[in-house]
Amino acid sequence: MTRFIALCATLLALVSPxxxxxxxxxxxxxTLYLRGALNSWAAAEEQAFEYRCDAYYLNLKAQGTQEFKIADEDWTARLTFGGDAAGLLTRGGPANLRRDFHGEHTLxxxxxxxxxxxxxxxxxxxxxxxxxxxxxxxxxxTRFDSRDLEAKQPFGAQPAGSEIRFSIGNDVPGLKSAxxxxxxxxxxxxQQQLAYAPLARIAMTPAPHGLGTGFSASYRFQDIGVYGYWFEIETAEGRYALxxxxxxVYWTREKGSMGVAALARLPRNLSQVRRYRQTIYAPDFQVPAWARDVVYYYVFPERFRNGDKRNDPRPGGGRSQDRYQDRDVERHATxxxxxxxxxxxxxKGDGxxxxxxxxxFGGDLQGVTTKLDYIxxxxxxxxxxxxxxxxPSNHKYDAADYKHIDPxxxxxxxxxRLCAEAARRGIRVIPDTSLNHxxxxxxxFNRFSNFPAGGAFDGGKINPDSPYASWFKFKPEETxxxxxxxxxxxVTDLPEIDKSSPSFRAFAYGDKDSVTKLWLDRGAAGWRMDVAPWIPDDFWREWRRAVKATKPDALTVAETWFDASKFLLGDEFDSVMNYIFRNAVLDYAAGQPATRTYANLELIREAYPPQTLYALxxxxxTHDxxxxxxxxxxxSDLVLAKRRLRLxxxxxxxxxGSPTIYYGDEVGLGGGDDPYNRAPYPWADEGGKPDEQLLADFKRLxxxxxxxxxxxxGSLSAPLLLDEHVVVLARQDGATWAVTATNNSTRPRTVTVDLPFPATRLRDALGGKAVAVKDGQVQLTVPPLFGRVLVTP
Incomplete structure (x- = not known):
């Protein structure tokens, strides 16, 4: 690689733009973008190539091995460049490119x-x-702030039929129209299919605004959906997009965290405008009331606890669990x-x-049941x-029988039994499956003929007479x-289902004994649904109706990693896996500026219906x-990492929202990418060394x-204070107020904030000294890499 970089440097020196x-x-x-793990595979402006004279150029600062592709915003096939089987750049290459970086580079x-x-x-x-x-x-x-009630009212996501008033302001002369x-x-x-259709252009009404002119207009949003809005303004010098x-936004293709507007010259191609998003949800949208009180314990069953060694997969055995497709399994010795x-x-492999x-390893449901008191x-x-x-796999996303537990x-x-014993302890159980593949x-499918004939691809041959034939789309012309x-x-191990198949839809949620209904009847409190974005929205709408008809208070959770507004309109899901929260909080805890990371959480507060915000x-x-x-x-520093985890x-x-603890995090279980993020829980009686002090901290919190x-x-508004290190939030629940403060610095930070409620004294909920309120202000010192919770007496 060193020789390769030296050669490239020589080429760049000889052939400059x-x-x-x-x-x-x-x-x-x-416009081409470098899209990879370093930017959540987004088309980020910071990684946009510039064409200059003879080639496309990009300056990139990065460290270590990076995986990426080069592509346009839409991942258009002819404009996507990846790696071939040898890892070399090729148009449409299916593999990610892997390159080593060590600082500042030009691509x-x-x-x-x-x-x-x-x-x-x-x-x-x-x-x-x-x-x-x-x-x-x-x-x-000219100013606009989507979180300022003088500029936009009411705030945030709204039910269908709502009228929203928009206002922009300017204190100097010169704004002619808006x-x-x-x-x-x-x-x-x-999210890869990103398109906005014009709906209305409304001439805004002018009114005096200081020495300048303000403009306002209203629009009534009749139907549920995700809308975009922006402002075209005109001055004597030109036309602009506000x-x-x-x-x-973490994981999300569409840029912009909302709030204060940005100004740009009006582009010829209006698709380049960055829209504000407005979520309009169903007026009758309800989320199960119990969701806001949930703390999840997230279990990867094969690695949590072995409660019954008799059902463990064994190499060379004759049972179904002893085979992986047409090959053997491996069993860990300890x-x-x-x-x-x-x-x-x-x-280099591990042997x-x-x-x-x-x-x-042998983890199973009995293991979970025996540890319910621990959970x-x-x-x-x-x-x-x-x-x-x-x-057949250890992760079980390659379903072989949706209607029965794996042996x-x-x-x-x-x-x-697990559901019943959990219920006795006030614990609900939510299973997971994929209806996509x-x-x-x-x-x-039966590719390996491990089941009686009748699969859609028996023994690797298309079987048009199979009762499952309509579940898949085949290409018989291929050899x-x-x-x-x-x-x-x-991934050929995961044949994708044709979700438009009436037969599959009946099997999945339509029949009386459908997969969806069967497990709700067996005790599940709801469903988490895998790879939700790859399944048609009309499928999810029908599926939701089946869930709610079977168990009205069942909770539905979608696996999505990006801005999930489209799933939270009241006709699909109650909640989603909040990967945006994950990245924002982990990056903040790792020391990145709160002013940057918290913007993602403000986006969620504004874009998601309030009933879903409390159920996320x-x-x-995660296991992914x-x-x-x-x-x-x-x-690099395990002690410091645990302090940051506690923050x-x-x-x-x-x-x-619903805090979610991935099994083992509470006792210091670490691990990088799959499979190391799926390591077994370090039970002491199995030779593990759980961190009991960290566990005590989790329990305290x-x-x-x-x-x-x-x-x-409690309600949540914009931060009372937000700087590089400290985030101070106010929460209200009836007559009770709480002020929460966090500090990602390794040193204590003292801040002064104005309170939005009357008080003379605030109690420290974690046992610290009470804090006096003077003239509506409170001064508090936030400990390093931790926080405080102050509540009204």
Whole structure:
């Protein structure tokens, strides 16, 4: 790699943008972005290439090995560049590119005479073209803030039929006219399909505003949906877009965290305007009342606790759980071993076989049941279970039988027993499944002939007579079996279901004994649904009606990682896995400025209906991302990482939503990417070393949340104070107020805030000294890497 970078540096030195013969852009008038793990795969302006003379250039500051692709905003096939089988850049390459970075670099994407792409990476030498500044004073001083009730009223998401008033202001002369532009976002598919359709252009009414002019207009939003709005303004010097800011939202393609508006010259292509988003939800949208009081304990069953060793998968055995598709399983010799990770390209293996997801520790449902008292002691009153239905893998997302528990996890009766025993302790159980894909090794597909004939792809051959044939879309003209069907995300182990199939919809939620209804009847308190964005919205609307008809207070949770407004309109889900919260809180706890990270949480407060805000699954770790402790630096300073984790949990327990504890986080279980984020819980009787002090801290914080209803039910407004390190929030629940403060600095921070309520004294809910209120202000010192909760007496 060192030789490669040196060569690239030489090339860049020899062929600079100023020296090369200029040619027209090979890809026309498009913008390319570096999209990878370093920016949540978003098309971020900070990683946009600039075309200059002969190639596309980007300056990038990064450290370590990075995975990425180069693509336009829409991931258009001809404009997406990835890696081929050898990891080399190619148009439409299916694999991610992997490159090592060590500071500041210039990336140069060029095309040869045959149109083949070439990517050179060297020291930073490119000087980007600075943006043309706007000097129009009338335009620059025009203001809008979507969180200011004088500019937009009412605040945030609203029920259908609501009229919203918009106002912009300017204190200097020169603003000639203003137009409120209302558009409606297409809700088809996932976030990659981003399109707004024009709905209304409303000439705003002028009125004196200081020495300048203000403009206002109203619009009534009749139908549920996600809308966009922005303002076109005109001065004597030109026309401009008053638009959303350019903040990157975690995992989300669409930029802008809302709040104070940004100004830009009116682009020729109006798709480049950054819209504010306005969520309009169903007036009768209700979320189960119990959701706001939930603390989840999130269990990956195979790695939590082995309660019955008789059902453990065993290599060379003759039972179904002893086989992985057409091959053998692996069994760990001891409970606290590392999960196995086969060698990848250019990697050294750990001695296991070449298969992923076929190594087992023996965790099961009996193990969860035997630890219910422990789970309750941690402070949880709900359990989220990743899939437990029959499947060959250790993760069980490759369903083989939706209607029965996997034999390695126990029996259907074991699930019913778990739900009943949990209910006796005030704990609800929410299972998980995917209705987007099944396992190739299932009676529905039967690629490996491990089931009686009748699958849609028996023995690797299309079976049009199968009762499941309509569940899949086949390509009989292909000769390669792997290409005769669509695997989800290209994974042939996971054949993707045709969700428009009436037969599958009946099986999934329509029949009396459908998958959805069956497990609710067996004791489930709701459902978490995998990869929700890849399933049509009309499917989810029908599915929701089936859920609520079966159990009206069942909670429905979608797996989405980005801004999930489209799922929270009252016709699909009650809640989502809040990955935006995860990233914002972990980055804040890791020391990033609160002024930047908290903007993502303000977006959620504004974009999501209030009833969903209090039901969001606010997680810090998951089985799909590195654990919180890893993110916070366990490999460099474990003691400091645990202090930062405690800060993140403090924030989690004092913020609206449903705090979610991933099994083992509470005792210091770490781990990076899959499979290490799925390590077994370190039970002491299995030779593990759980961190009892950290566990005590978790219990203290969950108790704080349960003891103070204001932390679960209280209203949330804009921060009372927000600086680089400290976030101070006010919560109100009836006559009770709470002030929560967090500090991500390694030093104490003393701040003074104005209170929005009358008081003379505030009690410290964690046993510290009471704080006096003087002239409506309170001065408080927030301890390093922790927080305080002050409540009215």
């Amino acid at each position: 100023a020296q090369a013969a200029c040619v027209e852009p090979a890809l026309g008038n498009v 140069r994407l060029s095309f040869d005479a045959q149109g083949q792409p070439h990517l050179d990476i060297g020291p930073q030498t490119f000087k980007p073209t600075p943006p043309r500044p706007i000097t129009d004073r009338a335009a620059l001083t 137009t409120l532009v209302i558009e409606r976002r297409s809700l088809v598919g996932d 638009q959303n800011n350019a903040d990157t 409970w606290n071993e590392k999960p196995f990770k086969p060698a990848g390209p250019g990697e 296991s076989d070449a298969l992923y997801n076929n190594d087992f 309750k002691s941690v402070g949880a009153n709900a359990i989220y279970l990743t899939p437990v239905f029959r499947a 390695a996890f126990g029996t259907d009766a074991d699930f019913e 099944v396992g190739a090794d299932s009676p529905y 390669d079996p792997d290409k005769q069907f669509q695997g989800w995300m290209g 699954m606010n997680l810090l770790s 991302q590195p654990r919180a402790l890893h993110h916070l630096g366990e490999d 993140a949990v403090f924030f989690q327990m004092t913020y609206p 969950t108790k704080l949340r349960h003891d103070l209803p204001v932390l679960r039910h």
